[in-house]
Amino acid sequence: MGRVRFLTFGCKANQYDTQVLREALGRRGWTEGQGDAELVVVNTCAVTAEATRRARQQLRRLHRENPRARLCVTGCLAESEADALADLPGVEWVLGNGEAKLPVNFLREIGEEVTPEELGIPPGICEFTGHTRAFLKVQDGCDMTCAFCIIPRVRGKSRSRPLEELAAETRRLLAAGHVEIVLCGIHIGHWGREWGLHLSDLVRVLADIAAPAQAPWRLRLSSIEATEVGAELPAIMADRPERVAPHLHMPLQAGDDRTLKAMGRWYGVDEYLAACERIRAQLDRPAFTTDILIGFPGEDDESFSNTLNTVSNAGFASLHIFPFSARPGTRAAELGEPPSAATGRDLRARRAALADLGMLSANAYRRSLVGLEEQVVLEGSSGLCGRYQRLRLEGNFPGVTEQAAPGALVPVRLALCETQTFTADDSHGEDNSGRRTATSPSSATVTLVGLPLHSADHSTGDSTGQATGHSTGEESTVAHAPLPAAVPMPILSS
Numbered sequence: 433m434g435r436v437r438f439l440t441f442g443c444k445a446n447q448y449d450t451q452v453l454r455e456a457l458g459r460r461g462w463t464e465g466q467g468d469a470e471l472v473v474v475n476t477c478a479v480t481a482e483a484t485r486r487a488r489q490q491l492r493r494l495h496r497e498n499p500r501a502r503l504c505v506t507g508c509l510a511e512s513e514a515d516a517l518a519d520l521p522g523v524e525w526v527l528g529n530g531e532a533k534l535p536v537n538f539l540r541e542i543g544e545e546v547t548p549e550e551l552g553i554p555p556g557i558c559e560f561t562g563h564t565r566a567f568l569k570v571q572d573g574c575d576m577t578c579a580f581c582i583i584p585r586v587r588g589k590s591r592s593r594p595l596e597e598l599a600a601e602t603r604r605l606l607a608a609g610h611v612e613i614v615l616c617g618i619h620i621g622h623w624g625r626e627w628g629l630h631l632s633d634l635v636r637v638l639a640d641i642a643a644p645a646q647a648p649w650r651l652r653l654s655s656i657e658a659t660e661v662g663a664e665l666p667a668i669m670a671d672r673p674e675r676v677a678p679h680l681h682m683p684l685q686a687g688d689d690r691t692l693k694a695m696g697r698w699y700g701v702d703e704y705l706a707a708c709e710r711i712r713a714q715l716d717r718p719a720f721t722t723d724i725l726i727g728f729p730g731e732d733d734e735s736f737s738n739t740l741n742t743v744s745n746a747g748f749a750s751l752h753i754f755p756f757s758a759r760p761g762t763r764a765a766e767l768g769e770p771p772s773a774a775t776g777r778d779l780r781a782r783r784a785a786l787a788d789l790g791m792l793s794a795n796a797y798r799r800s801l802v803g804l805e806e807q808v809v810l811e812g813s814s815g816l817c818g819r820y821q822r823l824r825l826e827g828n829f830p831g832v833t834e835q836a837a838p839g840a841l842v843p844v845r846l847a848l849c850e851t852q853t854f855t856a857d858d859s860h861g862e863d864n865s866g867r868r869t870a871t872s873p874s875s876a877t878v879t880l881v882g883l884p885l886h887s888a889d890h891s892t893g894d895s896t897g898q899a900t901g902h903s904t905g906e907e908s909t910v911a912h913a914p915l916p917a918a919v920p921m922p923i924l925s926s
């Protein structure tokens with residue numbers, strides 16, 4: 433036993449896996465250190481070229497800064513590039529995602545004895561160290577074959593964790609004080625297929641679990657495919673909005689049928705948008721967030737323009753934009769280089785256009801939430817509401833002291849905080865002293881704040897070049913309407 437440091441790259445499933453190892457070593461008496469750690473466990477990600485570059489860079493830095501530390505590399509990159517990692521200075525163990533990463537095997541690999549009692553410890557975790565919200569991995573692996581994705585190769589076929597095991601783990605996490613539990617995995621829409629069950633069966637059971645002293649808590653789903661949401665999940669969310677957050681992260685990847693087909697995705701744009709509409713008909717202002725991959729081989733001006741249109745129609749609360757990078761071992765890596773229109777300057781232009789549209793879409797969504805009652809999980813000085821909006825609390829919240837705040841679930845009413853930045857407008861000329869005489873609005877930042885439930889409306893203004901305003905109630909727009917075609921297409925070279 434000694435001091436161990438953990439570094440995690442990548443997704444929620446990877447962060448969960450790190451917690452499993454943290455608890456395994458903690459039970460053996462290891463304590464956490466930083467620069468003085470004798471053992472450093474680096475749990476890697478291989479999903480993008482950037483993630484792999486950062487992992488290698490981090491391993492080199494760790495060895496430079498603390499040459500005596502023994503490095504143990506786990507995770508997806510350890511699975512896909514084991515030999516190259518093993519050659520890095522200081523790396524003593526390369527344990528992929530399979531059997532080697534199971535706690536018992538992991539302990540044995542690094543030279544720890546495992547007692548018979550430890551062999552009987554139930555799988556899973558007891559808390560999520562350092563986090564207000566706990567991640568709970570409900571399945572691992574993926575059976576699909578998306579052309580760009582290395583995950584099925586490094587995490588294998590889909591395997592679900594049994595419902596009883598997950599229910600027991602949920603109780604432990606609630607007992608540890610977590611007020612939000614995020615169900616994560618690699619392809620959570622496939623949870624339960626081994627037993628003819630659906631994710632909604634799991635959510636229904638978990639949602640019924642009571643926290644100690646009947647304390648409020650909620651579930652949130654991490655990434656789920658739009659085509660796998662079905663009717664049951666939104667029905668549960670609609671029945672129990674306080675217990676299951678009305679938020680769905682549904683990867684779109686591309687808003688163009690030809691590109692989706694080349695990617696090996698199994699749905700078209702119409703099917704995706706129909707799923708959004710169906711869910712919207714069941715739920716009050718759900719938050720849809722998504723991933724978009726840009727620069728996929730074959731993506732031309734027309735297909736990218738289609739993606740902009742689809743994004744405009746879907747009404748996303750937030751976009752994650754990823755530039756395509758060919759991962760060795762994937763089908764996309766064999767499709768050749770992306771066309772020149774999707775590299776360098778043009779890729780940056782596409783990314784900027786999509787980000788602008790994403791911002792407009794997010795602002796429209798935030799405006800639609802004004803006046804809504806929500807529950808906010810406080811994390812530091814801000815908090816996250818069920819509809820996946822980060823906001824700060826304003827006003828007097830009885831019982832929420834600074835000491836009690838982290839981890840509290842606080843009811844609020846959402847209000848808008850809009851900041852308009854003005855810039856000098858040349859067309860209005862100058863006064864006698866040469867100063868600009870007029871300004872014009874250049875950009876708006878729209879954020880939400882949480883007010884006490886019974887607060888009065890209020891608004892504020894700032895005459896120093898910015899205007900701010902909070903409002904509650906009247907501005908609420910419940911219906912979703914496609915955004916106007918407000919974002920021009922980027923200028924792409926031929």
Ligand code: SF4
Pocket residue numbers: 574575576577578581582583584618619
């Ligand atoms: S569904 Fe596609 S993108 Fe998602 S993990 Fe599976 S192969 Fe990768």
